[in-house]
Each structure stands twice: as structure tokens, then as C-alpha cells.
Amino acid sequence: MDAKQIAIGSSTRLPAVEKTPFYHIEKPVTENRGDHFLRAFAAVLEFTDYKALLDSYCTSSAKCNRCAVSCPVFMVSGDPRDIPCYRTNILLDIYKRYFTIGGAIKARLSNGFELTEEVIDDMLEVFYRCTACRRCTQSCPMGVDHGLVTRLGRYILSLIGIVPKALQVSVREQLEGETHNTSKVPKDALLDTLGFLSEELEDMVGVKMEFPVDKSNRDYVFFCAVSDYLMEPDTLMGNAAVLYAAGDWDKWTIGTTNYDGINYGLFYSDWHLENIVKQLLAEVTRLRGKNILIGECGHASRSAHDFVPVFGGPSAQPVVSFIEYTLRCLKEGRIKLDPNIITERVTYHDPCNIARSGWIVDQPREILKSFVPDYVEMTPKGQDNYCCGGGGGLVSIDEIHDYRMRIGGKVKAEQLEKTKADIVVAPCANCKKQLKELVEYYKLPCRVMGLHDLILRAIEIPGGKSPAERKEEAALLEM
Amino acid sequence: MSIEQWIDFAKGPLFALTSMIMVLGLLRHIVIQVYELVAGKGRRLSAAPWRKILNEGLGWAIPIKQIMKGTPFFSSVSYLFHIGVIVVPVFLADHIVLWEKTLGFSLPSLPSGWADFLTIFTVACVLVLLGFRLFGDRQRAMSRLTDYVLLLLILLPFVTGFLASHSGMNPFPWETMMLVHLLSAELLFLVIPFTKLAHIVLFVFDRLSAVHWQLRPGAGDKVADALFGKEARV
Numbered sequence: 001m002d003a004k005q006i007a008i009g010s011s012t013r014l015p016a017v018e019k020t021p022f023y024h025i026e027k028p029v030t031e032n033r034g035d036h037f038l039r040a041f042a043a044v045l046e047f048t049d050y051k052a053l054l055d056s057y058c059t060s061s062a063k064c065n066r067c068a069v070s071c072p073v074f075m076v077s078g079d080p081r082d083i084p085c086y087r088t089n090i091l092l093d094i095y096k097r098y099f100t101i102g103g104a105i106k107a108r109l110s111n112g113f114e115l116t117e118e119v120i121d122d123m124l125e126v127f128y129r130c131t132a133c134r135r136c137t138q139s140c141p142m143g144v145d146h147g148l149v150t151r152l153g154r155y156i157l158s159l160i161g162i163v164p165k166a167l168q169v170s171v172r173e174q175l176e177g178e179t180h181n182t183s184k185v186p187k188d189a190l191l192d193t194l195g196f197l198s199e200e201l202e203d204m205v206g207v208k209m210e211f212p213v214d215k216s217n218r219d220y221v222f223f224c225a226v227s228d229y230l231m232e233p234d235t236l237m238g239n240a241a242v243l244y245a246a247g248d249w250d251k252w253t254i255g256t257t258n259y260d261g262i263n264y265g266l267f268y269s270d271w272h273l274e275n276i277v278k279q280l281l282a283e284v285t286r287l288r289g290k291n292i293l294i295g296e297c298g299h300a301s302r303s304a305h306d307f308v309p310v311f312g313g314p315s316a317q318p319v320v321s322f323i324e325y326t327l328r329c330l331k332e333g334r335i336k337l338d339p340n341i342i343t344e345r346v347t348y349h350d351p352c353n354i355a356r357s358g359w360i361v362d363q364p365r366e367i368l369k370s371f372v373p374d375y376v377e378m379t380p381k382g383q384d385n386y387c388c389g390g391g392g393g394l395v396s397i398d399e400i401h402d403y404r405m406r407i408g409g410k411v412k413a414e415q416l417e418k419t420k421a422d423i424v425v426a427p428c429a430n431c432k433k434q435l436k437e438l439v440e441y442y443k444l445p446c447r448v449m450g451l452h453d454l455i456l457r458a459i460e461i462p463g464g465k466s467p468a469e470r471k472e473e474a475a476l477l478e479m
Numbered sequence: 480m481s482i483e484q485w486i487d488f489a490k491g492p493l494f495a496l497t498s499m500i501m502v503l504g505l506l507r508h509i510v511i512q513v514y515e516l517v518a519g520k521g522r523r524l525s526a527a528p529w530r531k532i533l534n535e536g537l538g539w540a541i542p543i544k545q546i547m548k549g550t551p552f553f554s555s556v557s558y559l560f561h562i563g564v565i566v567v568p569v570f571l572a573d574h575i576v577l578w579e580k581t582l583g584f585s586l587p588s589l590p591s592g593w594a595d596f597l598t599i600f601t602v603a604c605v606l607v608l609l610g611f612r613l614f615g616d617r618q619r620a621m622s623r624l625t626d627y628v629l630l631l632l633i634l635l636p637f638v639t640g641f642l643a644s645h646s647g648m649n650p651f652p653w654e655t656m657m658l659v660h661l662l663s664a665e666l667l668f669l670v671i672p673f674t675k676l677a678h679i680v681l682f683v684f685d686r687l688s689a690v691h692w693q694l695r696p697g698a699g700d701k702v703a704d705a706l707f708g709k710e711a712r713v
């Protein structure tokens with residue numbers, strides 16, 4: 001790749017992206033959006049408890065601008081509207097002006113801030129230029145959570161009908177459609193896919209694994225991002241291989257009423273977040289499962305891990321991420337990974353939702369280092385990692401592909417290139433999609449894979465072909 | 480009233496009044512925040528990751544790592560400025576006398592050489608911060624009138640106090656300087672609870688976003704009910 005093409009610096013400031021429409025809206029409201037917005041804002045303030053935080057933020061935000069240099073979006077765009085604090089202050093200004101006494105008085109005395117149609121247009125765009133990765137929050141001395149404010153802004157916008165159509169259509173299907181999942185995968189198609197995966201696995205490892213469907217009283221009920229069933233067979237086969245090799249094959253199940261771990265509510269709406277979590281819990285309860293096992297996906301893991309206890313109460317089933325599960329099996333000696341299989345250079349991308357906003361940083365590294373001899377890190381990494389540019393639901397919005405490539409994901413692409421890795425492991429459905437697009441766009445000599453895709457190659461399956469044999473066969477197939 | 484009487488007035492009743500307003504104003508923020516947290520979050524408070532919040536917060540006490548990331552020069556200046564702006568007014572020998580008189584307790588005082596140095600240093604920091612606001616692209620884009628005014632307002636008591644205590648450098652009568660010093664400090668007291676300077680107490684509550692991610696169960700439903708009634712809302 002031409003290094004200059006993605007060199008970052010003030011000299012590469014790009015003009016702001018084409019303004020409207022930044023994304024498709026199903027039924028755009030055209031009149032009195034300001035009034036609607038204030039009504040929705042008032043309702044949110046009445047029933048939720050964001051008020052205290054807004055009070056604190058709107059009085060004390062110091063506007064020191066440290067956040068600006070930490071934001072991968074602003075780094076590339078150089079557009080002041082992308083400064084985290086600037087965007088946050090749009091919502092805070094509205095709050096101050098219309099929901100605090102001081103603000104109302106100030107507006108009387110001077111020509112203070114007004115919520116005009118332009119402000120709505122601004123919010124519509126900037127709240128969806130931010131990936132809600134929360135990197136800026138770490139750099140804020142005050143700890144202002146710009147990701148949370150972005151999400152709140154999106155929530156209120158969604159209440160007046162301003163939502164990217166891509167997200168809205170998916171959650172509608174998930175909550176009200178027949179399939180109850182975001183990709184509209186019907187039960188029959190799921191069963192077909194599982195049958196296909198089972199055959200593939202048999203060909204590959206020489207062992208028949210019949211996927212357990214709708215079994216009751218199992219230790220684990222499995223949810224992945226439903227798109228994995230369509231797009232990530234290797235990740236799923238890797239998951240299956242670990243469960244099988246660890247001797248847990250009869251301890252898990254996939255439910256057929258609800259098998260989608262995706263929760264876009266995390267990105268834009270409390271209502272959706274809660275109801276999608278409840279739907280997931282209902283399935284686990286129906287199957288009397290003991291744990292919720294979440295496949296490789298950043299936001300799915302975080303929304304279950306953080307919000308199952310919030311909405312399900314203290315008695316709700318514990319949430320386990322598949323990465324944690326695999327590490328435990330590895331540590332207990334229940335699975336073996338052959339360290340001679342992966343010869344490529346591998347690096348690891350931390351999905352923001354499980355690293356910075358979560359609890360998974362070292363676990364995947366421990367797994368990878370145990371069987372990947374040529375493992376390299378990106379800088380920065382872990383909780384300080386750069387977002388792929390597809391966070392906060394942005395990756396699902398096709399019409400902003402250009403923005404995600406040129407701006408949102410540019411820093412990531414450069415970071416990736418510097419590692420000179422052949423494979424980047426990204427255990428997240430969203431990151432994987434965005435990274436694959438980035439690799440193509442910037443023509444990086446790098447493959448994007450899931451963690452379990454790699455594990456699938458190196459895991460020893462009891463009674464099956466050895467990893468070395470499988471590698472030979474795969475090489476023959478490729479020739 | 481003679482200027483001496485004015486000075487006495489500013490040192491006595493006015494000082495008591497303005498500092499009381501400041502303290503009450505800041506207390507109000509604390510009370511509101513604590514009330515909203517306890518009343519709003521209730522039992523969910525215990526589910527918040529307090530240890531993480533505490534660790535992250537304490538990490539900012541000596542923020543070497545944080546300073547090195549991103550904007551090392553600006554951040555160091557800002558950090559040192561905060562030290563000066565706390566240490567000088569509180570531990571200055573002349574102020575300690577005032578604390579004794581009004582509040583009834585004493586504190587160890589800064590040696591005068593140190594006090595001078597720290598004062599000049601703090602003033603220099605303010606000027607640099609002002610420079611950043613005026614000439615830094617990003618900061619200018621973000622700044623409003625109050626952001627500049629507040630910096631100047633902080634500058635004023637430092638400069639006047641320094642001049643008042645160094646008669647050799649002071650072009651004005653001592654009394655005038657002293658009075659301006661007192662009044663400017665008291666103006667600052669009045670302004671603190673009502674502007675972003677309230678972050679001297681609110682920074683604690685700003686750091687609680689992890690608590691605020693503990694959303695209120697059922698709230699989404701209520702918001703939707705209030706806005707759309709019971710019909711479909713996806």
C-alpha cells in the first residue's frame with residue numbers, strides 16, 4: 001500500500017462528508033423537529049436517570065480539548081464538529097437552555113442558544129460519525145463519557161424518528177418479526193446451516209458433531225451475532241470444535257426461538273436494549289439453561305454481560321463470553337492447541353466493547369500466545385486501542401461505507417499496516433466486517449479472522465485428524 | 480467610607496458572605512448529585528464497578544501516563560496550574576492569618592520565596608492556557624466568551640495579590656491594589672458555583688458514568704408510553 005495514501009496529519013484534512021442524507025431514514029420527520037426533540041428529551045428526563053449526569057456535565061465540562069487528540073475520527077477529519085467535547089456540548093447546551101433554570105434565564109438576558117433545525121441536522125450527523133468507542137473518555141481528566149452522551153443523543157433522536165434505517169429495520173425484525181433476529185434468518189435456514197456446518201466439520205476433522213438444538217437444562221445456551229450463521233462459518237466451527245474437544249458437547253445448546261446475540265439497543269435506545277435483553281433471557285429460561293454463552297462479538301458480549309444483570313435482576317443467568325470459556329478450557333488442559341500449525345504473523349484487534357468498555361483484554365492474548373509463535377501487538381492496544389471505525393452500529397449502515405473507509409477507519413488501517421501482520425484476529429462480528437472492508441479498501445496484505453477461526457486450525461480433536469494432517473489436506477485443496 | 484474601611488469591609492463581612500455563597504453553592508451541587516444518585520439509582524448503585532471507578536479516578540492524581548498521551552505540553556501546564564491555584568491561595572502566609580481570624584484554625588504556611596515563585600508560575604500557566612485557547616485551532620473552536628473571562632478572573636487576584644505584597648513593583652497605592660485583590664477574589668468566589676469552575680466538586684460526579692450505565696429497568700417503556708401510547712414503537 002502507498003504509505004502516503006493513509007498518512008495521517010493535519011495536512012490531510014478532508015472536507016466534511018456530504019451532509020444529507022448521512023444515512024437513510026425510514027420516514028423522516030420534516031416539521032417542528034425541534035419541538036418534537038424537546039418533548040422526547042423531556043420524557044427521557046422524566047423516566048430515566050440521566051439527569052444527574054447531565055447536570056454535572058453541563059456545569060463542569062471544562063472544554064480542555066484533550067479528548068480531540070484521542071479520537072480516531074477527529075484525527076482524520078480535523079472537523080471541529082468531531083471533537084468529542086464539542087459534540088457532547090450540543091446536547092448539553094440543549095439541556096442547559098431548556099431544562100435548567102439558569103439556562104432559561106440566560107436565554108432571556110442574551111441571545112442565547114436556540115434549538116434550530118440546523119442544530120437537529122448537526123446532531124443527526126455528528127452522533128453517527130462518532131463510533132461510541134469511548135476512547136476519548138479515557139483521556140478526559142473529568143471522565144466525561146462522550147460515548148454515553150452520543151448514545152443518549154441518538155436515543156432522543158430515535159424517539160423523533162431519526163434512526164438509520166439499517167438499524168431500525170433490523171431491530172424491528174428482531175423484536176416484532178417472525179424470525180426474531182436481525183438478519184431475518186428463519187429457523188429452517190438455521191437448521192440447514194447447522195447441518196452444513198456439521199458436514200463441513202466432519203470433512204475437516206473426521207468426527208461427526210451433531211449440533212444440539214433446543215435441548216433443555218444445558219449448562220450453556222449459545223448466542224452469536226446471527227450474521228455469523230451467514231458469514232462466519234469458520235468462527236462457528238471453531239466454537240463447536242472447542243466445545244467438542246473440551247468434552248462439553250452435551251452441555252450446550254442453541255435455541256430455535258431466539259438465536260441472535262445482536263443488540264443494537266446498546267447503540268441507540270434504552271427501550272430496545274432492554275427488550276432485546278429480555279427476549280434473550282426468555283429463551284434461556286424456556287430452555288432452562290444455566291449460563292448464557294455469547295459467541296465472538298464485542299457489542300453482543302457487552303450488552304449481555306452488562307445488561308442482563310441490570311434488566312434481569314440478580315437472579316438472571318450468568319453471562320460467559322466464548323473467549324473466557326475457551327481460555328478456561330485451555331488452562332484446565334481440556335483442549336490442546338498445536339503450536340506448529342500457525343506459521344503466519346498474527347496480530348490482535350481489541351473490540352472496544354469488550355476491551356475498553358469491558359473485561360476482555362488479556363484472555364485472548366493468553367490463548368493466542370499459547371499457539372501462535374509469531375504474535376505481534378499493535379500500538380496502542382488493549383483498553384487504549386483504536387476503534388475499527390465501525391463501532392456503535394456504524395458498520396451496519398451501508399450508505400456511509402465511504403465515510404467509514406476514508407475517515408472512521410483510516411487510523412485503524414494505518415495501525416494495521418504497521419504491524420506487517422498476515423492475519424488480524426478480531427473476535428467481533430462488527431469489527432470483522434469493518435476490518436475486511438478496510439483491508440480491501442486500503443489494499444492491505446492482511447487477512448481478517450475470528451479468534452476461533454484460528455483455533456479451529458490448531459485444535460486437537462479427540463478421535464479426529466490431527467491439526468497437521470488437516471493442514472496438509474487444506475494445502476492440497478488450495479493447490 | 481475611607482479606603483481602609485473598604486478594605487476592612489472586604490476582609491470581614493464581604494469575605495464571609497461571598498465565601499459562604501461559594502460553599503453553599505458547591506454544597507448544593509453535592510446534595511443534588513447525591514440525592515439524584517440515591518433516589519434515582521437506588522439499589523443499582525451497589526452493582527456499579529466502584530473499584531474501577533476509584534482506581535481510574537485516583538490514576539488522575541499523578542497523571543503522568545495520561546499527560547504523555549496526546550497533548551503533553553498543554554496537559555503538564557494545566558496540571559501544574561491546578562497545583563498552583565490550590566496551593567497558593569490556601570497556604571500563603573498572609574492568608575493563613577485570615578483563615579485564623581475568620582475560620583478559627585491555622586495551617587502551615589508557604590515560605591515566602593516559594594510563595595512568590597508559585598504565584599509567578601501560576602500566572603505564567605494561566606497565560607499559556609489563555610494562549611492555547613486563543614491560538615489553538617481546536618480550543619478556539621470550542622471556546623466561548625466565559626472560557627476566556629474565567630481565566631482572566633483567575634488571573635486577577637494572583638496578579639494583584641503579588642503586586643500588593645511587593646511594594647517595589649507596585650505602581651499603584653497599596654490600598655487600591657489590596658482592595659482590588661480582595662474584591663476580585665470575592666468575585667471569583669461568587670462565580671465558582673455557577674460556572675464550569677464548579678468542577679472543583681463536580682469532577683467527582685463526572686467520573687461516575689459507569690454508575691449511569693446501570694440503566695433504570697422499565698424506563699424505556701415509560702418513555703415510549705408517554706410519547707406514543709401503547710402502539711408499536713420499532
Ligand code: SF4
Nearest residue numbers: 071130131133134136
Ligand atoms: S467515542 Fe470514539 S469516535 Fe466517539 S468521539 Fe470518542 S474517541 Fe471519537
